[in-house]
Structure formats: C-alpha cells, structure tokens
Amino acid sequence: MPARTRTLAAALAVAVTAVAAVCPSVDGAEPVLLWIEGEAAHRSQTHRNAWYDSVSKQELSGGGQIASFAEVAQPDAWAEYDMAVPEAGAYHFWLRANPCTGLTWRVDGGKEIVLDAKAMQEEDKKNRRTKGYQPKVFPRWNIAVDGKADARYMTWYRLGPLDLAKGRHTLRFSLGGHEKGTKRFAAIDCFVLTTGAFTPNAYYAPGQEPKDLVAFPEEDSWAFEPDRDAFADEAVLDLRHLNEETAGQHGFIRLSPDGGGFVRGDGVPDFRGPPAPASPRP
Ligand SMILES: [Ca+2]
Numbered sequence: 001m002p003a004r005t006r007t008l009a010a011a012l013a014v015a016v017t018a019v020a021a022v023c024p025s026v027d028g029a030e031p032v033l034l035w036i037e038g039e040a041a042h043r044s045q046t047h048r049n050a051w052y053d054s055v056s057k058q059e060l061s062g063g064g065q066i067a068s069f070a071e072v073a074q075p076d077a078w079a080e081y082d083m084a085v086p087e088a089g090a091y092h093f094w095l096r097a098n099p100c101t102g103l104t105w106r107v108d109g110g111k112e113i114v115l116d117a118k119a120m121q122e123e124d125k126k127n128r129r130t131k132g133y134q135p136k137v138f139p140r141w142n143i144a145v146d147g148k149a150d151a152r153y154m155t156w157y158r159l160g161p162l163d164l165a166k167g168r169h170t171l172r173f174s175l176g177g178h179e180k181g182t183k184r185f186a187a188i189d190c191f192v193l194t195t196g197a198f199t200p201n202a203y204y205a206p207g208q209e210p211k212d213l214v215a216f217p218e219e220d221s222w223a224f225e226p227d228r229d230a231f232a233d234e235a236v237l238d239l240r241h242l243n244e245e246t247a248g249q250h251g252f253i254r255l256s257p258d259g260g261g262f263v264r265g266d267g268v269p270d271f272r273g274p275p276a277p278a279s280p281r282p
Contacts, residue, residue, distance in 0.1 A: 055143040128240060
C-alpha cells in the first residue's frame, strides 16, 4: 500500500474508533426502539425568535425541531408527547437537543429531572480513560443557517435509563428552564427510547440511508460495516479522548507540509499513522 494511502487508512481507523459508542442490549429480547421527532409534540407552548429559529432543516431529523425563545416577560415554554410503549422494560433514553438556558423532562407527571449538560461533560472528562465507560455527551453539531458558531447547535445526550410499563405514557419537556427574570431558550430535534443498543449518527435514524450518499459501482467499493465497539475490558485502545469538544472547532484536517501525517486547520498535528519507510525493506 502506498505510504500516503496507508497513513489515511490509519487516520480513518482513529476517527471511526473515536466516535463509536453503544449501550447494552436486553438479553434474549427483540429490542424496541421508539424514535420521536421534537416537532411532533401533541401539546406545546413555545415562543418565536427570528435568530434562534434560523437553523438549517437539512441538519435536523425529519427536517424540523421544536424550539422556543422566551423573552423575560413571556411564560415558560414546554412540549408534551404521548407515547404507546409496546412492552415493559428498562429503556435507554437518548435526546438530540440544544438545552441552552435549561431543559428538563418528566414522565407521567412525576419528578422533574434537569438535563445538567455541564455535569455530564465533567463526568465524561473525568472518565475519558476509564475502560468500559460510555460517554453521556456527544460532539456538538452546528445547525445555524448562516454557519456561525453560536448557540444554534444540536447534541446527542445519553439520559437513560427509564423504567416504563407497557401502555401509554406522557413525556413532558420544559424548553429553556424556569429561571425568572431571564430569557429562556432551548430546542429539541428528536429523542429515542430503546431497550437495545443505539449509536447516535447525526440526524439519521438507525437504518436510514444518508441523503447525500454517493453510489459507487459494486466492483469499485466494499461495505464498511464494522462491529459495534463495546469498549470491553480486553480492548487495547480507547481513543475517545482525541475527539474535539466541538466537532470541527479547529478547522478541516489536512495533510501536513511534509506529507507524512495530518494537521488540524490551525496547523497543530492531530494524529499520525505508522511512519513510512524511507526506502524499500531488504
Ligand atoms: Ca426533528
């Protein structure tokens, strides 16, 4: 394999390993997966803001979100979802959202739970080298229609588990929190309740084909379908710490000036594959 190709292959292996994450499956049971769009709320109260609503629909599951930006004098925003849960179980709760000034949820009128993004990030940071640890916060995804890096983004959060009985349940979110005398804003793209494994993949649901996927002739391509990474104790490497806090925050990865590795957009070496031999081996 040419040196440059080999280096690129190694780099891709790093990138794929760094973003992989799973949750455990329920033994012997066919997993249930409920994928619910934020914009499909059964009841809601929200407030409009031209800047906060200026997001790219292409970066959102189902082409939409539910968002609210409450001025100081406006009441709190909220959204409710009625769900038919097909079987009782411990459900992993995943949320793709922009919590901004605050986001809470509660099930069937129960205790209100706060999404504490900062605490979750701190826990991830503390455990980034802990084998078997599964991160709670995934990289931010810019959804601003003008591409500006401001408060318009989406992030996947691992919130579970939720014990749910079979039957109808109502999930209620607050959008922006409850702090009096402040502007309160937040948005939800979608959320997932599943008894099985789930790996966030931007705004795509499991099995959904990317819209911009390029088709190659079968003879010039192969299926790249690596097994899920369970971060088992016997794993040799855990490269999640290489992820940027915000995806792409340092610009595009490019070839280093010497052609032997890669650098970030700001010129800092990012990762390298095995060194290329200076001359053919004897
Ligand atoms: Ca959506």
